[in-house]
Amino acid sequence: MKVLVPVKRVIDYNVKVRVKPDQSGVDLANVKMSMNPFDEIAVEEAVRLKEKGAAEEIVVVSIGPSQAQETIRTALAMGADRGILIQSDVDVEPLAVAKLLKAVVGEESPGMVLMGKQAIDGDNNAVGQMLAALLDWPQATFASKVELSGDKASVTREVDGGLQTLAVALPAVVTTDLRLNEPRYASLPNIMKAKKKPIDMKSTGDYGVDVAPRLKVLKVTEPAKRQAGVKVADAAELVSKLKNEAGVI
């Protein structure tokens, strides 16, 4: 089985996000960029499937600027086999991303698309579900455990109030949650090897997909800041303030 893993280059999760003073967006100049953490978990899971003999080939695809090649190289160093970069210098919305991925699925015919549940920049949590709908495939989102048996995948999902296990017929889209695995660090020899692995360079136009945005961003602002309150000296003062001042107990 071939596994397709979409990956996104995003602002590193440790970086403090700053909103531009003109409210046009978030300042990405000279900011450390990394692979979206949920996508890293997806790459790791695909590599584990390959190590177990359940997957033969792992193809990673990224939609983004030419620097997204680095993101693809990271996935190749973790153990993916080859990459596809669909170059775009403008932000592509989830709907258009799903359409582009559908076209890639048409060319590659994977048995599973394994991807992060959301990118930590737009926080939409939408592309996997949309891709599944466009392909008319089943979906298993927010996976904390994936087991393959024959033409089915048994996926345990993190849902409100607990866990739910579904069996989906393959091909299917599976999106990863945080506790699925802990991604490996690529070893130096594997980083060297990854430099020789192929990356196919494409553009959004190659797939005939309209990537014009449907959402117009009017402004990006900082959320209201909470003011620090007062310090209390003991439990009696705290309870008194909660009861008499705040009125919450």
Place this chain on the structure above:
Amino acid sequence: MAVLVVADHDNTEVRDTTHKTVTAALALSGDVDVLVAGQGAEAAAKAAGQIAGVRKVLLAESPGLGKMIAEAVEAVVTPLMAHYDAVLTPASTAGKNFAPRVAARLDSSPLSDVMEVVDASTFVRPIYAGNALETVQSSDAKKVITVRTTAFKAAGSGGSAPVEKIGGADAPKTSFVGEEVVKSDRPELGAAKIVVSGGRAMGSSEEFNKVLEPLADKLGAAIGASRAAVDAGYAPNDYQVGQTGKVVAPDLYIAIGISGAIQHLAGMKDSKVIVAINKDADAPIFQVADYGWVTDYKTAVPQLMDELTKIGK
């Protein structure tokens, strides 16, 4: 313009998040219908009809809908959208699961985690873990919206909307295998008026339970945890409050032994009153706390319990 709300419910009752989503829907249109998709969900449909402002309740039932399988829910919602200009549902795991599928079918760009309805096509939503808010205008004819319910007040009761049964749908390629639902007598984390939350300082799951459970029971509170405490195995994942867990906004949030990482703050900073108990005076949690108590939780929590007893809690 008419809008559809897909209810969050347990087949017997509708959750408070549905009332809040109705409030968001009423900001778009006065014609709000609610879809209850489930199995054996007549009681929930009746309850949905009592939400103030609801015009009509649609009840669709099937085994797949009973488990809120995304493909089944989508198969019911998408054809209904011929009659509606927007569909809204709480940004619960169930809502996040099916809503984008509906959006893809309608060739519409979904609006996730909406916090404010500016006008019928303009919405505010969080990006970058809530560290920035974007105001977006949608040009799509049909809008698909998941609602961050903590940002909206619950619609009242007193309605008497009729319930109309419609056809169900199933998901032939997906089957339900099982579930592990955490059973608790405490209020649900997302709906609780008071939340007591513990962090990695607890050191073990025994200590976590020993410290937080009696306090939660005394206050009638739900228990939450920081991601660090969950990752360390001190608390189950569904306790997790934060960007990667639940977003809560109770009247009172008591953070015990929690440092206040950005990702945790994203999940609780909209609480009405925040109390922080931490022995590290420089912990970032104190920057958002209304009442900070710099002390070791080990001695603080028993003292707090005593004082609460004194006022009759």
